[in-house]
Amino acid sequence: MPATLFSIARLPPPPDAEAALWDDACLAADLFAAMAGQGGVGIRIRASAGPVRDAWMTRLASRLGQTPIHRTPTTIGLDRLVGGLDLAATLDTGRTVLEQGLLARADDGVLVFPATGASREAVAAICAAFDDGFVRIERDGASHVSPSRFSLVVLDEADDDDDPLCDALCDRLTQHIDLRSIGIRALGNDRLRTVPDANATANLPDEVMQAIAAVPLGFGLTSLRVSLQLAALTRAAAVHSGRSEATNEDLETACRLGIINRAAMLPVPPSESEARDEPAPPPPDQGDSEGAKTEADEEQLPPREMLLDAIMASLPAGLLEQLVAQRTAAMRNRSSAGRVGKTRKTPDRGRPLTSRKGRPGSGKRLDLIATLRTAAPWQKLRAREDDPRPIQIRASDLHVCRYKEKSASSVIFVVDASGSTALNRLAEAKGAVELLLGESYARRDHVGLIAFRGRAAETLLCPTRSLVRAKRALAALPGGGGTPLADALRLATEVALDEQTKGRTPTIVIMTDGSANVAADGSGGRIKAGDDALAAARAFAVTGASAVLLDVGRRPSPKARALADAMAALYVPMPSANADALSAVVRKAD
Amino acid sequence: MPAAVAKRIAYPFSAIVGQDGLKHALMLSAVDPSLGGVLALGDRGTGKTTAVRGLANLLPPIRAVKGCRYNSDPDLKDSTDRDALEVHTIPVPVVDLPLGATEDRVLGALDIERALVDGEKHFEPGLLADANRGYLYIDEVNLLEDHLVDVLLDVAASGVNVVEREGLSLKHPARFVLVGSGNPEEGELRPQLLDRFGLSVDVVTPKDPAQRVEIIRRREAFDADRSAFAKRWAGSDAKNRKRILTAQERLNTVAVPEATLLLIAEICIALGTDGLRGELTLIKAARAHSALAGADIVDAGHVRAMAPLALGHRLRRNPLDDARAKVRVERVLEDIFAAREAA
Numbered sequence: 001m002p003a004t005l006f007s008i009a010r011l012p013p014p015p016d017a018e019a020a021l022w023d024d025a026c027l028a029a030d031l032f033a034a035m036a037g038q039g040g041v042g043i044r045i046r047a048s049a050g051p052v053r054d055a056w057m058t059r060l061a062s063r064l065g066q067t068p069i070h071r072t073p074t075t076i077g078l079d080r081l082v083g084g085l086d087l088a089a090t091l092d093t094g095r096t097v098l099e100q101g102l103l104a105r106a107d108d109g110v111l112v113f114p115a116t117g118a119s120r121e122a123v124a125a126i127c128a129a130f131d132d133g134f135v136r137i138e139r140d141g142a143s144h145v146s147p148s149r150f151s152l153v154v155l156d157e158a159d160d161d162d163d164p165l166c167d168a169l170c171d172r173l174t175q176h177i178d179l180r181s182i183g184i185r186a187l188g189n190d191r192l193r194t195v196p197d198a199n200a201t202a203n204l205p206d207e208v209m210q211a212i213a214a215v216p217l218g219f220g221l222t223s224l225r226v227s228l229q230l231a232a233l234t235r236a237a238a239v240h241s242g243r244s245e246a247t248n249e250d251l252e253t254a255c256r257l258g259i260i261n262r263a264a265m266l267p268v269p270p271s272e273s274e275a276r277d278e279p280a281p282p283p284p285d286q287g288d289s290e291g292a293k294t295e296a297d298e299e300q301l302p303p304r305e306m307l308l309d310a311i312m313a314s315l316p317a318g319l320l321e322q323l324v325a326q327r328t329a330a331m332r333n334r335s336s337a338g339r340v341g342k343t344r345k346t347p348d349r350g351r352p353l354t355s356r357k358g359r360p361g362s363g364k365r366l367d368l369i370a371t372l373r374t375a376a377p378w379q380k381l382r383a384r385e386d387d388p389r390p391i392q393i394r395a396s397d398l399h400v401c402r403y404k405e406k407s408a409s410s411v412i413f414v415v416d417a418s419g420s421t422a423l424n425r426l427a428e429a430k431g432a433v434e435l436l437l438g439e440s441y442a443r444r445d446h447v448g449l450i451a452f453r454g455r456a457a458e459t460l461l462c463p464t465r466s467l468v469r470a471k472r473a474l475a476a477l478p479g480g481g482g483t484p485l486a487d488a489l490r491l492a493t494e495v496a497l498d499e500q501t502k503g504r505t506p507t508i509v510i511m512t513d514g515s516a517n518v519a520a521d522g523s524g525g526r527i528k529a530g531d532d533a534l535a536a537a538r539a540f541a542v543t544g545a546s547a548v549l550l551d552v553g554r555r556p557s558p559k560a561r562a563l564a565d566a567m568a569a570l571y572v573p574m575p576s577a578n579a580d581a582l583s584a585v586v587r588k589a590d
Numbered sequence: 591m592p593a594a595v596a597k598r599i600a601y602p603f604s605a606i607v608g609q610d611g612l613k614h615a616l617m618l619s620a621v622d623p624s625l626g627g628v629l630a631l632g633d634r635g636t637g638k639t640t641a642v643r644g645l646a647n648l649l650p651p652i653r654a655v656k657g658c659r660y661n662s663d664p665d666l667k668d669s670t671d672r673d674a675l676e677v678h679t680i681p682v683p684v685v686d687l688p689l690g691a692t693e694d695r696v697l698g699a700l701d702i703e704r705a706l707v708d709g710e711k712h713f714e715p716g717l718l719a720d721a722n723r724g725y726l727y728i729d730e731v732n733l734l735e736d737h738l739v740d741v742l743l744d745v746a747a748s749g750v751n752v753v754e755r756e757g758l759s760l761k762h763p764a765r766f767v768l769v770g771s772g773n774p775e776e777g778e779l780r781p782q783l784l785d786r787f788g789l790s791v792d793v794v795t796p797k798d799p800a801q802r803v804e805i806i807r808r809r810e811a812f813d814a815d816r817s818a819f820a821k822r823w824a825g826s827d828a829k830n831r832k833r834i835l836t837a838q839e840r841l842n843t844v845a846v847p848e849a850t851l852l853l854i855a856e857i858c859i860a861l862g863t864d865g866l867r868g869e870l871t872l873i874k875a876a877r878a879h880s881a882l883a884g885a886d887i888v889d890a891g892h893v894r895a896m897a898p899l900a901l902g903h904r905l906r907r908n909p910l911d912d913a914r915a916k917v918r919v920e921r922v923l924e925d926i927f928a929a930r931e932a933a
Contacts, residue, residue: 120733124688131639168730171634213802222795223635224805231806365694 018186021178025056028177028257031236032151033063035174036110039149040130041232042173044115044165046156046261052179053155055187057112060153068109070150072102078121082135083146087359088395103135104146111150115165116157123166126152130172174229176261202238203245204231211251220264233258355399370399409505410446410463414492415474416512416552417453418483426479428552433474433511446504448495449473452488454481455522459491463499463506482524485516486532489540489567496545506545510569513553514560530559537566548572599816603644604826607805608796609637615789615899616645617830619767621837622878625788626871627746627768629731629779629903632793637805638771642727646684648831652723654680659715660722660762683724685717685766687734696738698753698762713758718751721766731770732779739783742768746786785864788871790903792916837881844877845887853890853926857897860922863904872900890930897923 028043035041047053061069072081083101090097102111103125113126129135135148154173156165170176204212212234216226233254238246355367375397382392413433417426433449447470448463460473492508499506516529520536540547547569551560556573564571606613615628630638654661656676661683687696698716717726726742728734734742745751751764770787772779784790796802812819851873858869875896876888885892902916 124730128686128688167634209803209806210799213799213806217797222633222797224637224795224802225635227802227806228809231810366700368700 018182022182022186024256025177025179025182026059027240027253028175029056029060030063031233031240031257032153032175033060033065033067034240035232035236036064036067036151039108039133039151042130042152042154043175043177044154044156044170044173044261045177045179046158047179048157051184052182052187056177056179057153064110068106069112070102070106070109071112072114072122074114074117076102076118076122078119078125081122082125083144087398091393091395098144100146101135103129103148103150106150107147109150110153112153112155114155114157115169116155120166123169127168127172170262171223171225174233175257176259177257178261200239200244202235202243202250204235205245208234208246208248208251211248215251215255216259219259221259221262226259230254230258355401357396357398358400359395359398360400364400367399367401371397374399409507410448410499411507411509412448412450412463412492412495412499414450414452414457414488414508414510414512415477416483416485416488416510417451417477417479417481419453419480420483420513420515420553426477430474430477434471446499450488450491450495451477452484452491453479454484455487455518456484457488457491459495463495463504482518483512483516483529484518484522485512485514485563486520486529486536487518487522488512489533489536490520493536493540493543496540496543500543500545508540508545508547508569509550510547510567511550511552512560512563514549514551514557514563515553516559533563534566537563541566541568546570599820600643600647601640601809601812602820602823602827603641603648604830605808605812605819605823606637606641606644607808608801609641609793611791611899612638612641612793615791616641616769617834617882618789618875618878619769620645620649620834621882622841622874623765623767625767625874625878627770627787627789629784629787629790630769630771630793631790632771632773633795634773636793636795638793639727639729642725642769642771643684646682646725648827648834649682650831650835651679651681653677654723660719660764661724662763663723683721685721685724685726687717687726687728693738693741697741697751697755699755700758711758713753713760715762718745718764718766719762722762722764724766726766726768728768728770730772731783732772743783743786784903785867787903789875789899791899792902833882836884837878840884841878841881844881844885846873846877847887850876850888850890850893853893853930856926857893857922858901860926861901861905861919863901868901868904872896875900890927894923894927 032041032043045053045056047056079099079101081101081103083099083104086097086099089099111126115123125135129148130150130152133147133149134145136145152173154165154169158164209231212230213227216222216230230251234246234250237250237253237257238244241250243250355370358364360366371393372391375391375393378394378397379392382394415426415430415433446463447461448459449461449470450457451460452458460477461470464470488510492510496506496508515526516533517524517526519525519528520532547564547567549560549564549567549569549571551557551564551571551573553560553573560573561571563569603613612628612630615630619625619628630641632638652661652663653665654663654677656678661680694716696716696718698714698719701710701712701714728742745764746766746768749763749765750761752761753759768787770779771793796805808819854869854872854876858872861868863869872893873888876892879896880886880888880892883892898916898919902919905918
């Protein structure tokens, strides 16, 4: 590797490492400030609230100069963000008064948005305005468009596996800076840089452009936004170091600030990637001469792998572990995000409750009757001769509807009645299930029963509240035959989805020893059966339903554990199916 | 129109690099709006939104009754009123359904302001009214709340929005092409909603470096000077618009021979698609496809080209089997066509 090309040194040990990180963070602030003028630039700051983040924000503010900074409160309602009807003023004046939202006020400025704990609606509104450059008020019967071109600072206080930043927002942010490992001591080393001319711009030579297009793929970032952001960032980095043409060094800087902290994977080492990568053909629409030139360039310039090496060298230690942790957390979250699970709080459906005083908006609906009823006694007092309005309503009269959504839950038992289990465990399992059935009945849960044996699984009982039927179905359950685990999981997935559609929260309890020997299509063979079962388990995980896998084999089996992992289920080995312990486990998963 | 919107120029449809499947599907939906919409499933940042927005610019403007909140077509009004109506031309509406939209905003609701201030009962139309005769675009359709999905299903199927709430009782036309996009990794779409979409396209990020470089170049050129960039591509956009218009006119003259209908039935039976919606959509899609291609009759080639788009999302499947569904369609097509060759 030609050392001159990659002057980035490996990270020195702490606290020099911290100083280097802080230096980068400051550089990021400078670049952000330089680009923020046009709007549509985002930066994500990973740190908890504290002196380091404050110092960074102070520095950013000093760099931004005149550009106003707007901060959103942590829990901001959609009406405050997007704007809407100013109800109090509307009622007082008797004509529509619109209130500008924070997004419209942030036009030509910088919006600071604490993303942790923000509602999905708020994130969606910010993303939309960020993309479009304007915000449409489409609420409460008012329709209005205001410009909203802002740059975005996202404060991400999430821990590694807790509440990761929403992908849609993450994808739109150019720089990703992690301040978490920087201590206060590092803050003194603030290397001041000269502010570049605001109008300067830099060229991206072809080979840098090629690398910009290719590098994010190596880090598992396939989104085209990443490449576009990288191009802009490289250009800004070049301008910042006073160059009119970007070099590989600028690209490295850009990768450090924009790529590393959101990498989904680490690039394959050069030797492997060479074997994998097909030689990239020259673009078909370019002339021969150009194609030849590209090849020649590639010989002189460092191949992509070397660039990756240089970036990798500046990776903080332990990143890989972190990535793995993030991925799994993200997967878990994702599986629950799309579903209408137990976490949903819709204020607009379900059994109506008495309405309550409050302003409509943010999904709350006006209860017109209650509002009028409240206003009625005051009509004579409020009436004035100069006011022609027939009804006098004040903001304090407003009532909003409240609903209580049924939070019904259902427990679906999936019982292995195959030969391997039936011989010694089926009776025990039946006893345990019966106990659970009783308890579920007491809690007014719905209970369903799926059994699998022989060639296929069968729904013995669709989720019901009838305890008698459940008991009868269970007692009549015969044992023996193969273990069609894949089919059982497929059926469990179907039932779980069905339950979710009906607005219930299903918990699946699977009792099996995990040794599948009948494949999804009903044919025999342990290997295929096992693979099919795992595939079906992964499919189940997508539903996001909570699940418990009770390993009722004689001894805990790794197969059952793998299955539970694939299902994102709680794995509980049950060497003896003690009914009481069992019900405690199910309670925990519920 | 506020300055912010007037200034805003969408990225030209014709300047989108790659994504031929998505672009073709969108153009087909423009040729025959009754096709039932387009579902684009795939990674983030692949230009799905850009394509939909670009398409709106591409489509020829429509005539509508001035001041009508439902963009009514003046030619459909009773002949007695027709002369009295003021008519203006508007661009084809493309309405975004924001993820956090409330039911009120989607369906329309009682106009609170007028109810409180003037004591009048007055209906305030929602996004479905705005989308009439145009497109309703739902990004992250798979994350949409279930009750909204139910509403959209009903309206998309009937073309009429029926409002029965808060003492209001009315209906208004809401014919729109539903365009949905989303990333299946983040949540599955309910089969009922899946089936409503006429065509489905899998969108993947281009991995070819040359293509990516070209995308970056064009996007940067666009961002640097939007109007100049749009002007440069105006010619190509006009050509595409003309293709759509010609195809729209020819659509009814394109014949679907008996043999083609049999082939379509054969494909659907072989794939075991539920219901007849798949067959009907495939016939329509193949007809739109041949109209766009300038053919006079729908032949086997057109059917073959359209089958994955029209049927790929209608197979019974398990939630993680997205890729395999398209493969299954291809395999069945290969079998059927090989058998035909042999015969």
